[in-house]
Amino acid sequence: MKNAAAAVKTSLLNQSDTRTIANFYAVQLQFLCREKKYASSAFALVRSIHGNMITSGFRPRSHILNRLIDIYCKNSGLVYAKHLFDRIPQPDVVARTTIIAAYSASGYPKLAREVFNKTPLSIRDTVCYNAMITGYSHNNDGHAAIKLFLDMRWKSFPPDEYTYTSVLAALALIADHEMHCGQLHCAVVKSGMASVKCVVNALISVYVKCASSPIASSVVLMDSASKLFYEMPERDDLSWTTIITGYVKNDDLDAARKVFDGMDEKLLVAWNAMISGYVHKGFIFEALDMLRKMQSAGLKPDEFTCTSILSACADAGLFLLGKQVHAYVRRTEEEIHVSVHNALITLYWKCGRVDEARKVFDNLAFKDLVSWNAVLSAYVGAGRINEAKLFFDEMPEKNSLAWTVMISGFAQNGKGEEALKLFNQMRLHGIELCDYAFAGAITSCAVLAALETGCQLHAQLIQRGFDSSLSAGNALITFYGRSGVIEAARTVFLTMPCVDLVSWNALIAALGQHGYGAQAIELFEQMLNEHITPDRISFLTVISACSHAGLVERGRHYFNIMHSVYKINPGEDHYARLIDLLSRAGRLLEAKDVIQTMPTKPGAPMWEALLAGCRTHRNVDLGVEAAEKLFELTPQHDGTYILLANTFAAAGRWDDAAKVRKLMRDQGVKKEPGCSWIKVENTVHVFLVDDTAHPEIQAVYNYLEELRLKMRKMGYVPDTQYVLQDMEAEQKEYAISTHSEKLAVVFGLLKLPRGATIRVFKNLRICGDCHNAIKFMSKVEAREIIVRDGNRFHHFRDGECSCGNYW
């Protein structure tokens, strides 16, 4: 680029002879044409040359004009190119072809098509058809490309090797079966093009493309591809790199490496393909090793190499190495490519330096969509959701990825309603919905437990053919799990064409939340048998599953092998789950022992787990100890006061319970009011304790009274230990009879059709008496009742609960 700039400058200075001005311009533009790289200075240069033409009154003839248009197109000056083109009274076929290619490459297939259609048949040629066929391919419209190919043959324009290459690329967009590959192969042989190198290259890349389809047999197809490759009479650079990248894309790095090692003169492109392959697989060490070898071979890392390495550093947290790459690219004479800057932004925020990432962005002379999206992800990744929204609103152009990041950002930060609102706006704006966007929206439904909305989205997903999407499938598993439909979660998992670690983790978590500990463990073991390596999330979920099901030894076992076998250091969250596991089971001293011996200072979640165990197992002394720690760590947290007061009340120490309540008042801490809700005919009905606000509350109380008589006959005894204040026995019984979860369930019994499952949600943990009462209700009414409390799911059926009275 710098050479081109110098050449342009000298020729601008020397233009004294008006007769040769045209030649000067031609020379200048030729220099720019050779620069294939996308650089911000190239745009400035075209502007200055163009400006010079205008001020000097030079009227360019068509070949110079065409070249000017071409350079504008290639250097982010599409608007200027369009302006120039539109003012040509009768553009020749070269100008038309240039602008068709540019419109297609910039994602304006409609404009390209318009120019093509207005091109008279008399001036059309094969090149012009080729450009339009490629244009369709670039915009993912394989069918239109093939239709145009047929049209071209019908009108007797002779296809050339460019045509075949383009048509094969178009077919690769549509073909996803092994059958199609064979047919294409035959067609190429019949066309007599089977000996043309670039056509065979294109055919190989069709095989590669088909091999990565989830329903194809990748090994067989890659074998065919490699056979084609080895049987070629002579291979060019592209042949080598196509087969190498083919193996890389199909996750067979060993095969790729074998071909790569067989290359006499290893191209930079091939090195880059290997490096990015290793990075994607998480083999950071191998990637860095390749980088070293490449440099020993005398090749300099270019922007592709640097972006891959930077991305590896970002994922592995190798901040210092990343900084070294940054220093390296700064030392080189070349202008830093925007993609390197983008990878740097990602490096900074993934290493926890969000503000520095923003600074890199602010200092960029040239930003593209990816730069904006990288910063947006930075805010979302750091949970700075408000800043993310402000930034999102500022974005000059938003593609579907930006919308998706924002939607899932809201969802992941518990803002389900905002997320769904944004998803609807995305629809209204006519932005193409991809599977990731659906995944974000479905995650919001999981947050909101919006069963109907989520089901509708699932249906639309199938309609659009996204049902094989990994991200959407994973979101669905979590959604169905959190909405209480565990069977559907399992079905999604089983019908997904391919699953990843996230899918396994999601289903294990869902089973755990529903209390199916044995099944969760079985699934986890099955995953290990399939040689899938668990991550820290897997252990978090499987230990919780053990905790919910009371499988203490199992849980301990998993905690132990996490480090001894899988070399994962347990984090605070893992310790919290372990303590929860022990405390729930009443092994309070062991739990306390873990707290005292853990390597870091125990935080609030550990003490809270212990305190909850003390409340359940009525250990007042230890409970007080845990509560005191919590008062220091999180003095404003209401749960501590409630649990401690509960612990005293359960032991009959009403005075102490009262003291805790007073302390809570004095500290200005408010109890989060318990509320339960149920959806009936598209309306969400919310109930508070002792509710008087709901319009049909009287009917609910009446029916509850009726039920209580029946339940008593079957042996139900109200358990008044869950009342916090001391009062007369009768009052106590009344106090617990009006808990919100009971009211919501009874409302469901009254309103929902016979046989329909009742799904109630509660913000806090379900109360012990309610748990018992709902068991009786499920028997008396012969109904399946599902309650999701703040913690997990309870499936009540025929007088029993799936949690086995253990929660």
Added chain:
DNA sequence: ATAGGGTTAG
């Protein structure tokens, strides 16, 4: 003037 390989945002 048209095809074809390697990079970055989820």
